[in-house]
Amino acid sequence: xxxxxVDLLFRRLRALMLFVVVSVTVGSAxxxxxxSSSSAVPELITAKTPSLDVVLLFHSRASTPExxxxxxxxxxxxxxxxxxxxxxxxxxxxxxxxxxxVAALERDSSKFFVPTAEYLSFKAxxxxxxxxxxxxxxxxxxxxxxxxxxxxxxxxxxxxNSVVSSLANETEAFIFDRGTREVFSGKSWxxxxxxxxxxxxxxxxxxxxxxxxxxxxxxxxxxxxSKFGLPELAVPELGSDQxxxxxxxxxxxxxxxxxxxxxxxxxxxxxxxxxxxxxxxxKSLLSKSPRAMPGDVRVCLREGLPHEGDAENRLLxxxxxxxxxxxxxxxxxxxxxxxxxxxxSDVRLARSGDxxxxxxxRRARDKIPRLRADFVAxxxxxxxxxxxxxFKTDRSGVEYMWVQxxxxxxxxxxxxxxLNEPREIPTLQVGQEVRVRESDFYDYIRTFEDGRVEGNETxxxxxxxxxxxxP
Numbered sequence: 001x002x003x004x005x006v007d008l009l010f011r012r013l014r015a016l017m018l019f020v021v022v023s024v025t026v027g028s029a030x031x032x033x034x035x036s037s038s039s040a041v042p043e044l045i046t047a048k049t050p051s052l053d054v055v056l057l058f059h060s061r062a063s064t065p066e067x068x069x070x071x072x073x074x075x076x077x078x079x080x081x082x083x084x085x086x087x088x089x090x091x092x093x094x095x096x097x098x099x100x101x102v103a104a105l106e107r108d109s110s111k112f113f114v115p116t117a118e119y120l121s122f123k124a125x126x127x128x129x130x131x132x133x134x135x136x137x138x139x140x141x142x143x144x145x146x147x148x149x150x151x152x153x154x155x156x157x158x159x160x161n162s163v164v165s166s167l168a169n170e171t172e173a174f175i176f177d178r179g180t181r182e183v184f185s186g187k188s189w190x191x192x193x194x195x196x197x198x199x200x201x202x203x204x205x206x207x208x209x210x211x212x213x214x215x216x217x218x219x220x221x222x223x224x225x226s227k228f229g230l231p232e233l234a235v236p237e238l239g240s241d242q243x244x245x246x247x248x249x250x251x252x253x254x255x256x257x258x259x260x261x262x263x264x265x266x267x268x269x270x271x272x273x274x275x276x277x278x279x280x281x282x283k284s285l286l287s288k289s290p291r292a293m294p295g296d297v298r299v300c301l302r303e304g305l306p307h308e309g310d311a312e313n314r315l316l317x318x319x320x321x322x323x324x325x326x327x328x329x330x331x332x333x334x335x336x337x338x339x340x341x342x343x344x345s346d347v348r349l350a351r352s353g354d355x356x357x358x359x360x361x362r363r364a365r366d367k368i369p370r371l372r373a374d375f376v377a378x379x380x381x382x383x384x385x386x387x388x389x390x391f392k393t394d395r396s397g398v399e400y401m402w403v404q405x406x407x408x409x410x411x412x413x414x415x416x417x418x419l420n421e422p423r424e425i426p427t428l429q430v431g432q433e434v435r436v437r438e439s440d441f442y443d444y445i446r447t448f449e450d451g452r453v454e455g456n457e458t459x460x461x462x463x464x465x466x467x468x469x470x471p
Contacts, residue, residue, distance in 0.1 A: 035300035035321055040267025045257050045301075045316075050153050050229035052146040052160045055112060056173035057138040057183075067142040067171050071103055074163045080146075087111060087143050099156045100147045107140040113176070114138050115183055123181060126188025127174070135174050135183055142173070150229060154198035157227065161206075165190040179224035179311070180208040202281035203228070203258045204251045211243050214307070216406045216415070220246055223311050228258050231314035234304055237329065239404050239417045240384050245340045248285060248292060253299070253318065255281055268322070270298050291341045298322050299335075326429045329417055333431020360457040364443045367455075371444060375408050380449050387414060388443040388458065389436040393424040400442050400458075403434060412438035 056067060068084060075082045080099045087106040106112055115123065120132045127135065144167075146160040168175050168186030175184040184192070192205050207224035214236065220243065221234040233253055235246050256262055256271050263269070273293040276282055285292055300319035306312075323338075325331035375385055386404045393399055401420040408414050414436050421430040428434065444455040 035267030035302070035319065037267065037302060039302040039304075039317075041264045041269075041301040041303060041316060042266070044261045044263055045230065045269075046261040047150050047153065047229035047258075050148040050150065050157065050227060052148060052157065052164075052227050053178040054144050054164055055176040055178060056142040056144065056164075056168055056171065057114070057135055057176055058140045058142070058171065058173050059134040059137055060139055067167070067173070068103060068105055070167055070170055071101070071142070071144065071163075074167055075101055078159050078163060080159075080163070087141075099149065099160060102143075102145045102147065104143045105140065106143065109139055109141075112141045112143070115176070120183060123183055125182050125184045126191065127183065127185055131174065131185055138174070141176075142171075148227075148229075153229070154201060158194070158196070158198045158201070161189070161193045165194055177224070179227050180206075181223060182208065196280065200277055200279045201258070202279045203255045204281050207254060209247050209250055211238075211247075218243060219307070220250060221307070221310055221315075222250060222254060225254060226311060226313045230254075230257050231316045232306075232311050233316055233318060234310075235318045235332075237332075239329075239406070241404060241419070242332070242336060245336045248289070249297075249299075249336075249339065250318070251281065252276075252285070252293060252297065255279065264301055267300050267302055267319075268298065269301050270296050272296055289340060293339045297339065326427075326432050330429040330432040333417070334429075337430075357458050357461060360461055361442050364455060364457060365441055367444070368438055368441060371446070372408050372438075375405060382449050384445075384447045386416075386419065386445050387436070387441055388445075388456075389414070389440040390442055391422070391425055391428070391434075391436075391440075394426075395424065397424065399424055402445070403436060406433070414438065414441075 058067070068082075072082050080101055082101045082103055085102060085104050087104040115135055117132060117136055120127065120135060124132060124135075144164070146156075146163075148156050148160065164175060165186050167173070168184075168189060173186070175186065175189050176182075177184065196202060196205075206227055207222050209220050209222055211218055211220045213219075217236065218238040218240060219234065219236045220238060222232045225232050233250050235250065238246055252273055253269075253271075256273075256276060259277055262271065272295070273282065273285075300321045302317045302319060304315040304317035306315045320328070320331045320335040323331040323334040325334050371385065379385060384404070386402050388400050388402050390398045391401055399422055401418060401422065403414065403416040404419055405414055406416040416434065418428060418430055418432050418434050422428045443458045445459075446454040448454070
């Protein structure tokens with residue numbers, strides 16, 4: 001992998017972290033019920049040219065034993081052949097049912113990617129602080145590419161991961177996974193990447209989902225599916241409250257296409273999580289979310305154009321056109337609510353002229369300048385900000401509903417995703433993109449990284465009153 005791609009990924013991580021709140025343009029009001037388009041996936045999704053690519057990083061220029069010799073020895077034990085070339089050697093295809101290893105040793109650190117301390121704060125896996133210092137001070141590196149066969153590929157993949165772990169342990173090296181761009185020790189690699197049988201492999205342990213701000217929304221995209229010879233998967237235009245269920249969906253689709261070829265009909269794909277193999281991933285999903293994806297999963301799969309910093313691999317975008325909704329955001333929200341049982345926030349009703357509520361709202365509105373300035377400057381990682389705004393009903397009344405902020409411009413317009421299912425406004429739908437003005441601002445909730453919650457004074461007041469009325 002080119003160093004500039006790693007640098008770009010790092011800049012995304014450093015500047016954006018994860019889970020920043022964002023948004024896009026309003027979609028068509030007509031509900032599309034077909035996946036068909038010029039970019040719809042036309043064929044069976046099946047594995048092609050799988051490859052496991054890693055770089056072993058050495059703190060000292062010399063290693064005992066010599067890395068190439070040690071690799072030759074491990075490869076011989078498992079019946080793999082090793083081709084030694086330059087550090088920039090291209091991968092070669094697998095030969096028959098056994099893997100081919102292309103390896104090259106480089107003793108000039110300027111010719112390979114050396115993670116920085118800041119990069120490791122995001123991408124280190126199971127490294128101590130002293131380990132991180134050694135990684136940053138890497139003097140030499142061994143590039144290893146396993147060209148894996150499609151026939152008997154899972155067995156060879158499991159063996160390749162074991163070879164990487166054993167080699168790193170024996171040579172006291174650290175492992176840079178070129179696919180996921182993570183850094184491991186030999187032990188942490190063994191803990192995460194080995195130990196499962198080939199027919200029950202949990203794919204989520206071998207890939208990662210990168211979530212970053214893309215314009216006004218979040219984008220989730222996999223890294224590492226090339227290990228299985230399969231496309232990367234992406235979901236664009238997410239709100240920060242959707243990253244967890246979308247991550248579960250992406251992992252489910254990744255697991256499904258690794259387990260067996262997936263049929264696609266003019267972009268439409270249907271599969272059942274319940275019918276999938278009893279992997280540790282599936283057991284974990286159902287233990288945490290027993291009602292997750294209980295029926296058929298129906299999604300659209302379209303060919304996507306990789307963004308700068310994505311893996312050099314085919315990309316499929318996951319869409320939700322088959323759902324009913326007023327725009328693409330509402331359709332995605334409808335899918336997630338159905339697939340994961342997500343619930344919208346309560347809609348609070350109140351009498352007009354309630355002095356106590358109006359006073360609480362005024363205190364919230366006094367914070368508008370600070371909230372706007374903080375949002376525009378950029379919220380902290382995993383920090384979220386939503387506003388409660390007034391929406392006019394058809395009966396000349398008002399519903400107060402929560403909006404997860406996507407953008408907030410200097411003219412006082414707030415754009416975001418509606419977090420409630422309206423009671424008296426049939427033209428709006430939960431998950432839909434909406435626009436409100438600061439003059440509509442009624443209250444806010446700001447959730448900080450440490451779990452502190454600021455605001456929602458009107459909601460707390462209404463909840464207190466509701467409790468007082470209960471017998």
